[in-house]
Amino acid sequence: MTSKIPSTSRSLPIALMRAREGVMIPIREMLADTGITEQQWRVLRVLSEFGALDSTTLADRASLLFPSLTRIAATMRDKGLITQTRGEQDRRKQIIAITPEGQKIIDDRTEEAVQIVADFKDRLGLEKYEQLLDLLGQLDPGHRKE
Known part of the structure; x- marks a missing residue:
């Protein structure tokens, strides 16, 4: 049977x-004893990198749907990993910040996270690794060059 749809091996x-599963395996192993999820890790990483953010910006930068972030943030607040406050100018906005406890999770795993990235760079080569990130960025509907 001839099909215009590409083979699943070329889909x-x-x-x-x-590929996502292959990338996530070492990250899941790194997070196994932390008590946090992959999504919570992304939230902590973004807050650690950018500082306090409004929830809409945080959801976008952590690649989460806004309703998911709302649920995830409540759990993280209860665990003492983040704080949530109202915006000073716009009280409708919620500002989320990492706590020292949340930052400790990042700090304690920075070396391992850096090694995971180094392993991918070794596997692909630095040029292909950077090219892959650039190509994937072009598929991102909210593509922003950082």
């Missing part, structure tokens, strides 16, 4: 899902 969505 971009399927290849991206498989």
Whole structure:
């Protein structure tokens, strides 16, 4: 049977899902004893890098849907990993910041996270690694060069 749809072995969505799993395995192993999820890790990473953010910006930078962030943030607040306050100018905005406890999770795993990245760079080569990030960025509908 001839099909105009590419073989699943050459399907971009399927290849991206498989690659994501390959990328996430060492990250899941790193997080195994932390008591936090992959999504919570992303929230902490973004807050550690950018400082306090409004929840809309945080959801975007952590690649989370806003309703998911609302639920995740409540859990993280209860664990003492983040704080949530109302914006000074716009009281409707919620500002989320990392706590020292949340920063400690990042700090305690920085060396391991850096090694995970180094392993991917070794596997692909630095040029291909950077090219891959650039190419994936072009598929991001909110693409921003950082």
